Amino acid sequence: MKYGFVKLLTVLVVAGLLGAFAARPQNSATSAAQSRGLNIVVIDPAHGGTDPGARGVGGIRESDIVLDLAAQVRHGLEAQGFQVIQTRSTNENPSFDDRSARANAQSGAIFLTLHISSTGLPGTVRVYTMPDMVLPPTNGGLIPWEQAQAPYLSLSRKLGDAVQGELTQRFKGSPANTQTAFVRQLRTTAAPAIAVEISSVTIQDKADLDRMLPGVAEAIMRGVVAFRPSYVTPTVPGVAPGAKP
Numbered sequence: 001m002k003y004g005f006v007k008l009l010t011v012l013v014v015a016g017l018l019g020a021f022a023a024r025p026q027n028s029a030t031s032a033a034q035s036r037g038l039n040i041v042v043i044d045p046a047h048g049g050t051d052p053g054a055r056g057v058g059g060i061r062e063s064d065i066v067l068d069l070a071a072q073v074r075h076g077l078e079a080q081g082f083q084v085i086q087t088r089s090t091n092e093n094p095s096f097d098d099r100s101a102r103a104n105a106q107s108g109a110i111f112l113t114l115h116i117s118s119t120g121l122p123g124t125v126r127v128y129t130m131p132d133m134v135l136p137p138t139n140g141g142l143i144p145w146e147q148a149q150a151p152y153l154s155l156s157r158k159l160g161d162a163v164q165g166e167l168t169q170r171f172k173g174s175p176a177n178t179q180t181a182f183v184r185q186l187r188t189t190a191a192p193a194i195a196v197e198i199s200s201v202t203i204q205d206k207a208d209l210d211r212m213l214p215g216v217a218e219a220i221m222r223g224v225v226a227f228r229p230s231y232v233t234p235t236v237p238g239v240a241p242g243a244k245p
C-alpha cells in the first residue's frame with residue numbers, strides 16, 4: 001500500500017516535469033495520446049476579406065479559389081480519418097499570427113497554407129517550405145514565436161516532398177521537389193508546415209483553374225497520408241505564449 005503510494009507520487013512528479021517541459025496544454029489523457037501521431041490538419045486558405053490576393057484579368061481572385069480548394073482538401077482528408085481545422089471558412093482575413101495560433105494550439109498537427117500565384121507555368125503546382133532557420137536557444141523550455149518553425153523544418157520538407165511528388169505526377173511541368181521560400185505564414189507555425197501554390201490567376205478561363213482543384217486536393221491528401229507514418233512529435237519545447245505579438 002505504502003509502495004503504491006510512493007509509485008503514484010513518482011508518476012505525478014514525472015508527469016509534472018513533462019508538463020512543465022511542454023508549453024502546450026496537455027490537460028487530458030486524450031490529448032496526450034493524440035500527441036503521439038498525426039491526427040489534425042490545419043488548412044489555411046490564404047488572404048481573404050480586404051485582401052483578395054493575386055487577381056487575374058478575368059476577375060479571378062486568389063482568395064476565392066483557395067477557399068474552394070480548402071473545402072475539397074478538407075473533404076478528402078476527413079474521408080481518411082483526419083480532423084481538419086480551417087483558419088478561415090468565409091471571406092475574412094485573420095492575421096498571420098491568428099492563423100499560426102490555430103496550429104500552435106494543437107498536438108499532432110500539420111499546417112497547409114494554400115495559394116494561387118500570379119506567375120509560373122499555368123497548370124503547374126509548387127510546394128514551398130521555409131529556408132534554413134537557426135534553431136534558437138530555448139528560454140526556459142520555450143522557443144520564440146518568431147522562430148516557431150525552426151525545429152520542424154526537416155519534417156516540413158519531408159511533408160513537402162511527399163505532397164510535391166503526388167502533385168508532379170498529376171500536373172506535368174511541376175518541380176520534382178519542394179522549393180524553399182520565405183513564407184511569412186510558415187515562420188511562426190510550430191508544426192510541419194508547407195505552402196502549396198497553383199499557377200496561376202493569369203489563366204484566361206476560371207474553369208481551367210477550377211478543373212485543377214480536385215486533382216490538387218487528391219494529391220495533397222495522398223501526400224499527407226504518405227507522410228503520416230514518418231510523423232513523430234519532435235522533442236521540442238513549446239512556443240512561448242508570451243512572445244506572441
Ligand SMILES: [Zn+2]
Nearest residue numbers: 046053115116
Ligand atoms: Zn497568396
